[in-house]
Amino acid sequence: MSPKRGLRQATYKQRMMRQQMHLDARHDAVAGEQVHPMDEMLREDRLPHIWCPGCGLGIALGCFVSALTKSDLDLDKVAVVSGIGCTGRVAGYIKLDSFHTTHGRAIPFATGLKLANPELSVIVFSGDGDLVTIGGNHFIHAARRNVDLTIICVNNFNYGMTGGQASSTTPIDAVTSTTPYGNFEYPFNVSSLAAASGAVYVARWTVLHVRRLENAMIEALQKPGFSLVEVISPCPTGFGRRHGERTGLDTMRYYHQHGVITHGANVHEAGITLDGKIVEGKFVDVEKPTFLQFREDGLSEILGRNDK
Numbered sequence: 001m002s003p004k005r006g007l008r009q010a011t012y013k014q015r016m017m018r019q020q021m022h023l024d025a026r027h028d029a030v031a032g033e034q035v036h037p038m039d040e041m042l043r044e045d046r047l048p049h050i051w052c053p054g055c056g057l058g059i060a061l062g063c064f065v066s067a068l069t070k071s072d073l074d075l076d077k078v079a080v081v082s083g084i085g086c087t088g089r090v091a092g093y094i095k096l097d098s099f100h101t102t103h104g105r106a107i108p109f110a111t112g113l114k115l116a117n118p119e120l121s122v123i124v125f126s127g128d129g130d131l132v133t134i135g136g137n138h139f140i141h142a143a144r145r146n147v148d149l150t151i152i153c154v155n156n157f158n159y160g161m162t163g164g165q166a167s168s169t170t171p172i173d174a175v176t177s178t179t180p181y182g183n184f185e186y187p188f189n190v191s192s193l194a195a196a197s198g199a200v201y202v203a204r205w206t207v208l209h210v211r212r213l214e215n216a217m218i219e220a221l222q223k224p225g226f227s228l229v230e231v232i233s234p235c236p237t238g239f240g241r242r243h244g245e246r247t248g249l250d251t252m253r254y255y256h257q258h259g260v261i262t263h264g265a266n267v268h269e270a271g272i273t274l275d276g277k278i279v280e281g282k283f284v285d286v287e288k289p290t291f292l293q294f295r296e297d298g299l300s301e302i303l304g305r306n307d308k
């Protein structure tokens with residue numbers, strides 16, 4: 001893995017020390033007051049959040065905040081973009097430059113930000129419905145172009161926010177509010193879709209595996225090019241309760257029993273079924289010039305100039 005252009009890559013130990021110093025300083029500043037370690041990264045005025053009890057989104061956000069803090073990114077040059085959905089609320093809760101855009105359009109919005117200001121680290125944090133269902137075309141083309149974006153896709157296999165409708169990732173036979181007799185559509189394997197479309201980094205983790213998920217996020221944040229972390233997450237309200245998982249804890253138990261960590265697995269054979277195993281790990285980590293780099297190098301060569 002190579003660090004993003006212009007960024008020095010710290011060792012794990014350095015990152016941990018940095019986070020500890022940050023926490024100590026904060027603790028000193030408000031001695032006597034009870035402080036949550038994530039306070040500084042969240043918009044407290046937006047809390048309490050809208051998420052249901054047992055939802056996996058809080059864990060996904062916790063891992064993301066922790067990954068950002070431990071990464072080498074300059075947080076003043078980070079932009080977080082979400083679309084619409086329960087997952088899309090992340091942009092509203094995180095205390096960074098963040099944008100809650102329209103449904104399915106987080107990636108084109110993020111692409112515009114990156115092209116207009118290449119110094120930014122642009123992260124898209126959104127759901128399966130937003131990113132690979134209504135927004136599927138933007139997803140594949142940003143991957144094809146290798147636009148330098150980090151995509152965190154929370155896959156809960158349904159449109160959680162609007163009442164548990166089927167999305168393009170809903171497994172075959174799954175009962176949802178729009179598939180009362182079970183789903184008869186073949187679903188997307190999100191990681192496979194990204195890999196086939198040209199992504200340079202692809203990993204999948206459930207929210208049960210918090211350390212691994214956080215580390216994957218750090219790697220993806222620092223990887224130049226189109227990187228994807230697929231986060232498998234419980235949605236007891238929209239999805240789980242229709243499949244014998246009434247609570248988020250039931251789904252976490254399912255992850256514990258069915259999660260199989262296989263780094264380097266053939267991602268195209270790692271589809272997710274209703275009752276089968278969930279293959280997790282890092283599937284893709286390759287080097288390829290980003291869209292901007294490729295274009296810059298190509299134009300310099302053709303036009304005989306060097307704008308670098």
Ligand SMILES: Cc1ncc(C[n+]2csc(CCOP(=O)(O)OP(=O)(O)O)c2C)c(N)n1
Binds near residue numbers: 103128156167
């Ligand atoms: C153009 C448009 N169509 C439909 C909707 C309604 N809508 C809001 S969120 C959503 C689904 C979100 O699903 P997902 O991205 O998986 O997020 P989740 O709620 O599951 O986290 C839909 C269909 C909308 N807001 N805009």
Ligand code: SF4
Binds near residue numbers: 052056057086236
């Ligand atoms: S509907 Fe599902 S995804 Fe949305 S907050 Fe509730 S549990 Fe989470």
Ligand SMILES: [Mg+2]
Binds near residue numbers: 154167
């Ligand atoms: Mg969803």
